[in-house]
Amino acid sequence: MPSTGDVLITAGVGHEGLARELAAALSGRGLNVHTAEDRALPTEPVDVIVCFVDSGRSDLASKLGDALHEDLAKAVVVVSPAPLEGGPPEDAAVLRADPAWGPEALARLTEAALEIAREREGRKSAERRLAEIARVRESLDESLGAIVSHDLRTPVTTLRLLKDLLASHLSARADVLTKNERVSTDELLGIMGRSLDRMDAFIEDMLAAWRVSPGVPEDAAGPVDLNGVVEDIVAGLFPVAMQKDIVLDLATDPGAGLVLADSRRAGQVVSNLVGNALKFTPRGGSVTVSTRPAVPDDWADEDRADEDRAGEDGKGAVLEVADTGPGIADEDRAKVFERFGLGKARATGGEPSTGLGLYICREIVELYGGRIWFESAPGKGARFFVFLPGHSED
Amino acid sequence: MQLLRDRRENVDVLTLRGSVRAEDNSALAECLNGLREERRFRLVIDATDLEYINSRGIGEVVRFLQEARPRGGTVVLVRPRQPIEKIMKAVGLHSLVQVFDTLDEAVAACEA
Numbered sequence: 488m489p490s491t492g493d494v495l496i497t498a499g500v501g502h503e504g505l506a507r508e509l510a511a512a513l514s515g516r517g518l519n520v521h522t523a524e525d526r527a528l529p530t531e532p533v534d535v536i537v538c539f540v541d542s543g544r545s546d547l548a549s550k551l552g553d554a555l556h557e558d559l560a561k562a563v564v565v566v567s568p569a570p571l572e573g574g575p576p577e578d579a580a581v582l583r584a585d586p587a588w589g590p591e592a593l594a595r596l597t598e599a600a601l602e603i604a605r606e607r608e609g610r611k612s613a614e615r616r617l618a619e620i621a622r623v624r625e626s627l628d629e630s631l632g633a634i635v636s637h638d639l640r641t642p643v644t645t646l647r648l649l650k651d652l653l654a655s656h657l658s659a660r661a662d663v664l665t666k667n668e669r670v671s672t673d674e675l676l677g678i679m680g681r682s683l684d685r686m687d688a689f690i691e692d693m694l695a696a697w698r699v700s701p702g703v704p705e706d707a708a709g710p711v712d713l714n715g716v717v718e719d720i721v722a723g724l725f726p727v728a729m730q731k732d733i734v735l736d737l738a739t740d741p742g743a744g745l746v747l748a749d750s751r752r753a754g755q756v757v758s759n760l761v762g763n764a765l766k767f768t769p770r771g772g773s774v775t776v777s778t779r780p781a782v783p784d785d786w787a788d789e790d791r792a793d794e795d796r797a798g799e800d801g802k803g804a805v806l807e808v809a810d811t812g813p814g815i816a817d818e819d820r821a822k823v824f825e826r827f828g829l830g831k832a833r834a835t836g837g838e839p840s841t842g843l844g845l846y847i848c849r850e851i852v853e854l855y856g857g858r859i860w861f862e863s864a865p866g867k868g869a870r871f872f873v874f875l876p877g878h879s880e881d
Numbered sequence: 882m883q884l885l886r887d888r889r890e891n892v893d894v895l896t897l898r899g900s901v902r903a904e905d906n907s908a909l910a911e912c913l914n915g916l917r918e919e920r921r922f923r924l925v926i927d928a929t930d931l932e933y934i935n936s937r938g939i940g941e942v943v944r945f946l947q948e949a950r951p952r953g954g955t956v957v958l959v960r961p962r963q964p965i966e967k968i969m970k971a972v973g974l975h976s977l978v979q980v981f982d983t984l985d986e987a988v989a990a991c992e993a
Contacts, residue, residue, distance in 0.1 A: 722968045
């Protein structure tokens with residue numbers, strides 16, 4: 488019968504009989520059993536040590552602990568009529584038994600110790616695998632930017648140039664095409680263009696998500712005029728709002744002041760939030776963007792130390808983006824800020840959606856000690872809030 | 882928002898003060914509709930004290946300009962502030978609408 492575990496039984500004078508009975512019982516269960524004299528610890532790794540001792544052997548406790556730490560054994564059964572002086576080694580892999588229980592009970596306990604041993608081995612193996620995965624991921628992360636930037640962008644750029652060239656050729660030869668053929672080719676070129684737009688948007692989002700990943704060098708945080716950033720971004724999104732007949736309103740509070748961030752990344756947060764609002768709001772709806780000075784409730788939340796997150800002088804600013812879109816479905820609330828957390832709502836103008844925009848916002852905001860949250864109910868639009876710590880001029 | 886209309890011989894001067902937000906859009910639209918009905922398409926917008934205009938407001942101005950040009954009309958601006966200039970650039974209006982530092986210059990250009 489193939490062995491299902493290695494067991495070492497050590498027994499001193501007075502325990503030999505019970506030790507032999509236990510060895511027989513364990514061998515009958517298909518285990519590989521070794522015996523050794525008292526005080527002998529294994530020189531080769533075993534799964535379980537069953538140690539028969541008299542009480543008062545305080546030196547044994549530390550020896551057993553050493554065996555576990557040196558991986559000479561994965562679990563220990565101490566068979567003693569009384570607790571060891573100094574106690575057994577503090578470890579979940581040590582079980583105590585009384586010799587009065589007899590060989591069958593001791594055998595069952597030894598099998599239980601084997602299960603513990605297997606679980607420990609499995610956990611260590613998983614930890615080694617996780618460490619390896621983390622090393623591989625770190626290596627991939629470092630090269631992802633280069634991969635995405637070159638290997639994905641280049642073909643997309645090439646395809647776009649070819650599409651434009653094709654369109655130009657077709658336009659020059661429009662006189663030889665029938666009306667239906669011109670309509671068809673226009674439609675096909677339109678589909679190609681939109682597909683390329685979606686790929687571009689996805690690549691940009693992937694790069695943005697990679698840039699806020701752990702291990703990627705952060706841009707230095709400094710004083711940022713939040714109102715200025717918001718005005719720039721909102722102005723840039725006017726054409727989108729006008730094209731979709733959405734009222735895009737802005738109300739900045741001069742009291743919002745300077746926040747601690749990187750201006751490019753702060754702009755990315757504003758752009759993602761306002762862009763999202765415009766994307767999911769139907770024609771005739773509205774998106775309102777506002778800023779105000781922060782109040783203590785803005786930076787306190789149950790998972791954070793409060794004043795520690797409030798910026799150098801306890802102040803900061805809040806950006807709010809409110810829309811009249813469909814709101815966030817109950818089942819989507821938990822994944823709003825998750826990577827690729829696409830919800831049920833669909834873009835009202837067919838715009839591409841990668842599910843990375845709000846994840847990127849959260850990563851950036853938390854990078855600078857801020858907080859992002861939302862209020863929404865289905866059918867009642869959504870309000871997104873961003874708190875960023877203030878920057879002191881001193 | 883405060884909206885003041887000053888009717889001159891061939892030109893109308895529309896002074897906008899404050900911000901044009903959602904609650905102000907209908908007033909602006911009504912004013913421009915009135916000009917359309919009266920067939921008056923030479924318009925000076927005094928934006929000296931205009932802090933902000935929303936997307937619908939800009940859309941109304943753009944639409945008025947598109948209707949004015951084929952009828953020999955025009956729209957010019959007086960001293961728009963930074964946020965308004967940013968918006969104008971974003972929607973391409975800065976290349977379509979002349980901007981003047983004073984009201985008199987703007988009116989003179991509109992009448993020409």
